[in-house]
Amino acid sequence: MKIVVIGSGFGGIASAIRMRAKGHDVTLIEKLDQVGGRAQQFKRDDYLHDAGPTVITAPNLFYELFELFNERLEDHLEFKPLDPWYRFYFVNGFEFDYVPDREKMLSQIESINLNDVDGYKKMLKRAQEIFEIGYLKLADQPFHKLSTMIRYAPDILRLKGYQSVYQFVSSYLKDENLRQVFSIQPLLVGGNPFQTSSIYALIHALEQKWGIYFAMGGMAKVVDELKNLMLRQGVKIKTNHEVEKFETSMNSISNIIIKNKPSIKPDIVIANADPITVNNNFLDKQKISLQNRFLKKYAKHSMGLFVLFFGTKAKYNKVAHHTIWMGPRYRELLNDIFNKKILAEDFSIYLHRPTATDETFAPKGADSFYALVPVPNLQASIPWEEIKMDYAKKIVKALSKTIMPNLEDVIDDLFVMTPENFKDSYMTPHGSGFSIAPILTQSAWFRTHNKDDYYKNLFYVGAGTHPGAGVPGVLNSAKVVERIIHG
Numbered sequence: 213m214k215i216v217v218i219g220s221g222f223g224g225i226a227s228a229i230r231m232r233a234k235g236h237d238v239t240l241i242e243k244l245d246q247v248g249g250r251a252q253q254f255k256r257d258d259y260l261h262d263a264g265p266t267v268i269t270a271p272n273l274f275y276e277l278f279e280l281f282n283e284r285l286e287d288h289l290e291f292k293p294l295d296p297w298y299r300f301y302f303v304n305g306f307e308f309d310y311v312p313d314r315e316k317m318l319s320q321i322e323s324i325n326l327n328d329v330d331g332y333k334k335m336l337k338r339a340q341e342i343f344e345i346g347y348l349k350l351a352d353q354p355f356h357k358l359s360t361m362i363r364y365a366p367d368i369l370r371l372k373g374y375q376s377v378y379q380f381v382s383s384y385l386k387d388e389n390l391r392q393v394f395s396i397q398p399l400l401v402g403g404n405p406f407q408t409s410s411i412y413a414l415i416h417a418l419e420q421k422w423g424i425y426f427a428m429g430g431m432a433k434v435v436d437e438l439k440n441l442m443l444r445q446g447v448k449i450k451t452n453h454e455v456e457k458f459e460t461s462m463n464s465i466s467n468i469i470i471k472n473k474p475s476i477k478p479d480i481v482i483a484n485a486d487p488i489t490v491n492n493n494f495l496d497k498q499k500i501s502l503q504n505r506f507l508k509k510y511a512k513h514s515m516g517l518f519v520l521f522f523g524t525k526a527k528y529n530k531v532a533h534h535t536i537w538m539g540p541r542y543r544e545l546l547n548d549i550f551n552k553k554i555l556a557e558d559f560s561i562y563l564h565r566p567t568a569t570d571e572t573f574a575p576k577g578a579d580s581f582y583a584l585v586p587v588p589n590l591q592a593s594i595p596w597e598e599i600k601m602d603y604a605k606k607i608v609k610a611l612s613k614t615i616m617p618n619l620e621d622v623i624d625d626l627f628v629m630t631p632e633n634f635k636d637s638y639m640t641p642h643g644s645g646f647s648i649a650p651i652l653t654q655s656a657w658f659r660t661h662n663k664d665d666y667y668k669n670l671f672y673v674g675a676g677t678h679p680g681a682g683v684p685g686v687l688n689s690a691k692v693v694e695r696i697i698h699g
C-alpha cells in the first residue's frame with residue numbers, strides 16, 4: 213500500500229520506519245528543509261544547538277526502530293548515561309542533585325527532611341504502580357474506542373488519576389522545595405503540575421527504570437541516523453513540501469495537495485502535523501469528527517516556550533548538563549503562564565549545557581547553551597518581536613547573578629525562538645511547545661484518536677494524539693498506529 217506520512221517529527225519518522233518494515237511503499241513529506249520537526253539543530257558560527265528535545269528516556273524505543281531491519285543502534289549512535297540527571301538550583305538557596313544513585317538521592321532527602329525519606333520511598337512505589345499500568349500497559353495500545361476507556365477507567369480511578377501531580381507528590385513529601393523538585397515532570401510534556409493528572413507521575417518511575425541519556429552529537433545525530441536508516445530501507449523523503457489540503461472522496465482522503473509541488477494520491481495518510489492544524493487547514497469543515505470539532509474549539513493548549521541559544525567564550529564547568537533553575541514563585545508563576553496567560557516579571561529556566569558531555573558543540577575553551585523558559589502561548593497577546601531581546605537580557609542577567617558569573621562579558625552569538633517561531637516553523641496552534649495540554653480530560657480516548665473517526669484511511673501520530681508529547685510518547689504513538697493498521 214502507498215502510505216504518505218505528513219511531518220517528520222519523531223512520531224512521523226517512527227511511523228515511516230515501522231510502515232516500511234511492514235513492506236509498504238512509504239513517502240515522508242516535510243514542510244521544513246530538514247527532517248526532525250522540533251528536534252532540528254541550528255549550526256551557528258562556532259556553536260551547535262539542538263533546538264528541541266535533549267533528554268533521552270526510554271531509549272529502547274529508538275533501539276526497536278533499528279531492530280525492525282536487523283540493524284543495531286550501537287553501530288550508528290552512542291547514548292551516554294548522565295549523572296547527575298538534573299541539577300536543581302533554587303534562587304532561595306536550595307540545591308538538589310537528581311541522580312541515578314538511589315542511596316545518594318535518599319541521603320540528600322534525609323539532610324533536608326528526615327520524614328521525607330520514607331515519603332519518597334512510598335511515592336516511588338506508587339509511581340511504579342502507575343507506570344506499570346499507564347506506561348507499560350497503555351502507552352502503546354490503541355485508545356480510539358470508548359470501550360477501551362471504559363475498561364481502564366476503574367484503574368485510573370484506583371490510581372487517583374483525578375489528582376494533580378502536585379497533589380500526588382505533596383501527599384508523600386512535606387518539604388516544599390522537594391515537592392517542586394518531584395512535581396515538575398508534567399512541564400516536560402507541556403502540562404501545569406497543578407492541573408496535570410497524577411498518571412503523569414509515571415515519568416518519575418520511567419526515569420528511575422531506564423535512566424536519562426544524551427545522544428553524542430545531539431538529537432540531530434539521532435535524526436540523521438534515522439534518516440539514513442529510512443534512506444537505506446527505501447523510504448522516500450521529500451523536504452520543503454508543505455501540505456495545503458486534502459481532497460476527499462466519500463470518507464477517504466483521495467489526494468494530498470502540496471504547495472507548488474505535484475499532488476500525491478495515498479492509500480493511507482499518517483498525519484504527524486498537529487491534529488488541530490490538520491482538521492482546520494486540510495479538511496472540509498463540515499466533515500470533521502465530533503471529537504476533533506470539540507478539541508478544535510475547546511482544547512486547552514500547552515504553554516509556549518521562549519528559548520535562548522548562546523555560546524560562551526569561557527567554560528562553566530560547574531554547570532551540569534541539565535539544570536533546572538527555579539525562580540521565586542512556583543504555583544503562582546504556573547498560574548500566570550497557564551491560566552492568567554500573562555508574562556510575569558519572574559521566570560524559571562531549564563538550562564541545557566551539551567558541552568558538559570559532548571565537546572563538539574563548541575570550540576575549545578567554550579560552551580554551548582540553551583535556556584528554555586516556559587511562557588504563555590499565543591492565546592496571550594504578547595508583542596514578542598518587540599520585547600524578545602529585552603526579555604532575553606533579563607534571563608542572561610539572572611543567570612549571570614547566580615550560576616553563571618560574568619555571563620554578560622563572555623556571552624557569544626545569542627539568538628532566540630519565541631512562541632511565534634514555533635507557530636510559523638511547526639504550524640502548531642497558538643505556538644504551543646507541546647500541542648494540547650496533558651490534562652485528564654485530554655488524555656487517552658479524550659485526545660485526538662490515532663485513527664480518525666470519519667476518514668477511514670487517516671491516522672494521527674505525534675504529540676497531539678495518544679499517548680501524548682515527549683519523545684517516548686510520540687515514538688509510542690507510531691506503535692499504536694502500526695497496531696491499528698496491522699491488527
Ligand SMILES: Cc1cc2nc3c(=O)[nH]c(=O)nc-3n(C[C@H](O)[C@H](O)[C@H](O)COP(=O)(O)OP(=O)(O)OC[C@H]3O[C@@H](n4cnc5c(N)ncnc54)[C@H](O)[C@@H]3O)c2cc1C
Pocket residue numbers: 218219220221222223224241242243244248249250251263264265266267268269400453454455456484485486489517519584637638639645646673674675676680681682683684686
Ligand atoms: C524546546 C523543546 C524541548 C523539549 N525537550 C524534550 C526532551 O528533552 N525530551 C523529550 O522527550 N521531549 C522533549 N520535548 C518534547 C518533544 O520534543 C516533542 O513532543 C516531540 O519531539 C514532538 O514530536 P512530533 O512527532 O509530535 O512532531 P514535531 O516535532 O512537532 O514535528 C511535526 C512536523 O510536522 C511538520 N509539518 C507541520 N505541518 C506540515 C505541513 N502542512 N506539511 C508538511 N509538514 C508539516 C512540521 O514542520 C514538523 O517538522 C521538547 C520539546 C521542545 C519544543
